[in-house]
Amino acid sequence: MAPYLYTPLNRKKKQIRLLTLFPVAASVEIRIHINTVALTEENRPRYEALSYTWGSSEDSLQVKVEPSRNDILAVTQKLASALVHLRHDHESRVLWIDAICIDQKNTKERSEQVGRMRDIYAMADRIVVWLGPGTDNSKLALTTLHDLNLEVEVDWSHLAMKAAPNRDPSWADLSYPLPYDAETLQAISDLLNRSWFSRLWIWQEIHFAKSNAIILCGQEVQRWDHFRSALFCIERKPLRYHGDALDFSRLERGIIMASNLVEHQVFGRPGSLSILSSRTKHSKCSDPKDRIYALSGITRSKVTDTQIDYAKSINQVYQEATLDDINYSKDLNILSLCNIRARRPDQPTWVPNFAVAGLASPITTCRANGYPGSESQLIDERILEVTGKHMATVTLVETLMLEDFSIEELLKSIQRLIPQRHIEEVAYIGGGSLLDVYCRTLRWDEFTETNLHETDYASFEKIKEALRYALLSKPSNNPYLFRQNTEYISGRRLFTTEEGYIGLAPEGAESGDQVCVLLRCDAPILLRSIGNGQYHVVGESYVQGLMRTEGFLGRLPNPWQSIWRLDGKGGARLAFNHLRTEEITKNDPRLGPPPSGWRTMSHDQELYYDFWVNVDTGERTWSDPRMSAEALKGRGVNLRTFALV
Numbered sequence: 001m002a003p004y005l006y007t008p009l010n011r012k013k014k015q016i017r018l019l020t021l022f023p024v025a026a027s028v029e030i031r032i033h034i035n036t037v038a039l040t041e042e043n044r045p046r047y048e049a050l051s052y053t054w055g056s057s058e059d060s061l062q063v064k065v066e067p068s069r070n071d072i073l074a075v076t077q078k079l080a081s082a083l084v085h086l087r088h089d090h091e092s093r094v095l096w097i098d099a100i101c102i103d104q105k106n107t108k109e110r111s112e113q114v115g116r117m118r119d120i121y122a123m124a125d126r127i128v129v130w131l132g133p134g135t136d137n138s139k140l141a142l143t144t145l146h147d148l149n150l151e152v153e154v155d156w157s158h159l160a161m162k163a164a165p166n167r168d169p170s171w172a173d174l175s176y177p178l179p180y181d182a183e184t185l186q187a188i189s190d191l192l193n194r195s196w197f198s199r200l201w202i203w204q205e206i207h208f209a210k211s212n213a214i215i216l217c218g219q220e221v222q223r224w225d226h227f228r229s230a231l232f233c234i235e236r237k238p239l240r241y242h243g244d245a246l247d248f249s250r251l252e253r254g255i256i257m258a259s260n261l262v263e264h265q266v267f268g269r270p271g272s273l274s275i276l277s278s279r280t281k282h283s284k285c286s287d288p289k290d291r292i293y294a295l296s297g298i299t300r301s302k303v304t305d306t307q308i309d310y311a312k313s314i315n316q317v318y319q320e321a322t323l324d325d326i327n328y329s330k331d332l333n334i335l336s337l338c339n340i341r342a343r344r345p346d347q348p349t350w351v352p353n354f355a356v357a358g359l360a361s362p363i364t365t366c367r368a369n370g371y372p373g374s375e376s377q378l379i380d381e382r383i384l385e386v387t388g389k390h391m392a393t394v395t396l397v398e399t400l401m402l403e404d405f406s407i408e409e410l411l412k413s414i415q416r417l418i419p420q421r422h423i424e425e426v427a428y429i430g431g432g433s434l435l436d437v438y439c440r441t442l443r444w445d446e447f448t449e450t451n452l453h454e455t456d457y458a459s460f461e462k463i464k465e466a467l468r469y470a471l472l473s474k475p476s477n478n479p480y481l482f483r484q485n486t487e488y489i490s491g492r493r494l495f496t497t498e499e500g501y502i503g504l505a506p507e508g509a510e511s512g513d514q515v516c517v518l519l520r521c522d523a524p525i526l527l528r529s530i531g532n533g534q535y536h537v538v539g540e541s542y543v544q545g546l547m548r549t550e551g552f553l554g555r556l557p558n559p560w561q562s563i564w565r566l567d568g569k570g571g572a573r574l575a576f577n578h579l580r581t582e583e584i585t586k587n588d589p590r591l592g593p594p595p596s597g598w599r600t601m602s603h604d605q606e607l608y609y610d611f612w613v614n615v616d617t618g619e620r621t622w623s624d625p626r627m628s629a630e631a632l633k634g635r636g637v638n639l640r641t642f643a644l645v
Helices: 077-086 107-114 117-122 138-151 182-192 202-207 224-236 248-267 273-279 314-329 333-337 407-417 434-441 460-473 479-489 629-634
Strands: 015-021 031-038 048-051 061-066 071-075 093-096 126-132 152-155 160-163 214-217 220-223 376-378 384-399 492-497 502-506 514-518 525-531 534-540 560-566 572-578 598-601 611-614 640-644
Touching (some): 048 117, 061 077, 117 202, 138 152, 138 214, 152 224, 160 224, 202 248, 220 224, 224 248, 314 333, 384 407, 434 502, 479 492
Parallel strands (some): 031 061, 048 093, 534 640
Antiparallel strands (some): 015 031, 015 093, 152 160, 376 384, 384 492, 492 502, 514 525, 525 534, 598 611
16 A cells, blocks of 8 residues: 555646545445546536544544555544545545645645635535534434524524514524523533534635535534524523533533624625634634634635745744735724734734734724724834824723632722722713723623614613622622623723723733824724834723724714614624714714715715715725824824834
8 A cells, every 4th residue: 555646736727636435335445536627717616615623643544545446545533534424325425625635745735725725615516514423412402403493584684583484482582591401502512612613714614605505413414504593593592591510601602603603604705804813713723824824715805825825934924914904904903913912922013923812802892093094004024104193191000810700809900990989979081980981891882772783782771780889889799790791801901091091901011001093993002112212012902982083083972972783794883873863873973074075975885884985086995084194183183103013
């Protein structure tokens, strides 16, 4: 027996390899045939693409490659198990499987073929998800999900659901918990915590799934679209508590990870590298460069196959990806992923370390900068010059420890920062009382009152009352408040500023750090001066009173309120609600009419945001000309440049 020798692929002819898996009737042993084909829009061969978990290369198994009786190919045990279950009884099956169809020892070919994976999965007849062999409870989990799908209909454009025709309406009622016992929830938890769901590459693979995509687990088969509808229901409905009989936190982790994947796949539009990296930060890959390459086919920046090169250093890959995202998206939101404590050696602080998941979740509901044009440029390989405004200087920082964390520690941190005990009588620089501010800060102002669409967020008044009671009455514990706020404060520190602002900062924040709002960066960024007009990026922050463009435009006039509403394409857009007339508009009441020479033009999302045209030059842009650097300076905003290193 001799190892199978790959024939080189012709890149100019856009060749890939496909394998034919012979049926059980042809041989007891697993036998395959590998052939080379061109994959283009004009020439689309029929095949299925497999999405699976590689597994360890240790203790690999041998697969015989036809037509020679002597050629063998080593595959992992997990892949060998998948091949056994994928075989038909009497018909051959044509598949694309990366571990077999790419010569993994050829770095150049591997780089080229990874760049083509977008096309490979998009042009496949069907995507097959292999979760692994069946277990005692996997059938129970899949049967439960199948039955749940029959009970509800999901409106993905509005992220809402209703009962299916002639079905019990309680299944779609968010106030009714799902009637599952501990055994059923354990089965679902075990299924969602299988290694496939934590694999980074699946985000690109399943992104292109058609309606006929299937999930295969042992002998059980389920349609992908049925699975995702059932998961939507589970993610939004309350679940019955079963005490020690169920590891509820493990179940929640599985639900959240799978739900993030499903929602991204449903809306099917490329996202920014910053958003996708945040959503996939807990997903796993073996090569740190794959934090970029595994998402290359589904990011707006679209790293091309010519840019994918496994011979490059990790630092080079990360810096090129950062600049590519800035140049393509015309924003600086990638800076929100930076964390000074996690920076790679000899890497500029404005380049995120994509290989480190980080403890803090990204701040998603913010618009500190409005919609200005891009103001950044690369001075040399290490200096990124950006434009913005210094808003405040950090004075006091309180660490929020989550190991052995209790609500008492959070309350002590707040009390150390509050200058007087009467938190409802002390006014805040950004409006409201200190109690209001801490309540909004600890939840990033995410409440039912600040969202038009249906959410599982808590009521502001409910959380405010819980915090008031906890601070003034000093209870030994308050599980409700703790459970509701953990995800917002994890990996962050409470801080105050010289100007009187209160906020949440990365764990690496220190006294003297500067809170800055940068043009085209949604969240305020903490910068640290290192002299000579240069700054290190500490990380993103939440600062109540600066999250809705107040630093540039001032506070909203009464009786206006900023709210979030879904745009029907998976995004949330900032809108403004007149509390007296109940008028809801996309137009910020702090901004005047369009500047001379500019007008808006019609587009399919004009209800939610404007698309601008310069009538003199013909320039078209999503950026609001009223928020350009020139316009802001005309309003008296003190903009300056920051040299990030």
